[in-house]
Amino acid sequence: MTNPKIKIIKSEILSDNWYTLRKITYDYQNKEGNWETHYREAYDRGNGATILLYNKSNQTVILTRQLRIPTYLNGNETGMMIEACAGLLDTDNAEDCIKRETEEETGYRVSEVRKIFEVYMSPGSVTEIIYFFVGEYSKDMKVNEGGGLDHEQENIEVLEMPFEKALQMIPSGEIKDAKTIMLLQYAKINNLLI
Ligand SMILES: Nc1nc2c(ncn2[C@@H]2O[C@H](COP(=O)(O)OP(=O)(O)O[C@H]3O[C@H](CO)[C@@H](O)[C@H](O)[C@@H]3O)[C@@H](O)[C@H]2O)c(=O)[nH]1
Ligand SMILES: [Mg+2]
Incomplete structure (x- = not known):
């Protein structure tokens, strides 16, 4: 995780039963150079x-x-x-x-x-x-x-x-x-x- 255009702000666990569902809040620098805040859910069930x-x-x-x-x-x-x-x-x-x-x-x-x-x-x-x-x-x-x-x-x-x-x-x-x-x-x- 070394992309300077991404700043992870917060990682919240929404569900953590068998596998883990997180809500990730991050700032993203778009192609105009402006920072926007995004929210995305990510389901982690391992590899x-x-x-x-x-x-x-x-x-x-x-x-x-x-x-x-x-x-x-x-x-x-x-x-x-x-x-x-x-x-x-x-x-x-x-x-x-x-x-x-x-x-x-x-x-x-x-x-x-x-x-x-x-x-x-x-x-x-x-x-x-x-x-x-x-x-x-x-x-x-x-x-x-x-x-x-x-x-x-x-x-x-x-x-x-x-x-x-x-x-x-x-x-x-x-x-x-x-x-x-x-x-x-x-x-x-x-x-x-x-
Ligand atoms: N109790 C419980 N058991 C679970 C749960 N979710 C999965 N399991 C059990 O966990 C075991 C996982 O078996 P594996 O053979 O290790 O994995 P897989 O489910 O076959 O996963 C493979 O196929 C997936 C689907 O394509 C792939 O996503 C995964 O990477 C892997 O290749 C299975 O017996 C499954 O029933 C759950 O929520 N609760
Ligand atoms: Mg299997």
């Missing part, structure tokens, strides 16, 4: 990581299906979302995080993952940055059933499907999750499965 698991010889990818209540409140009839495996960073780095989440959610223990980019997913209101990874999986890496942690009530279904089918689920509307669409398109553009 996350996501991964596309792919298998070249079978031309398949691993995705998950789970209930996402916010989507249910906003037009998603069943509330279920098909997504790439993803999780929130604890105290670990993004690479360790995504390996741990991969094992918990999908049951695959992957040793090699590659970071492709990092993205602010909703920069007008959410502080979160997501670190994107890709990684190859194979049958012999399966160490448990996956499904997520019971005590977190994750109830995650693991889906293995042809890469081409997953790509078609974007225009059909069956996949509507931004990180998943970005990963599938990255794989297509960069010929990951060829």
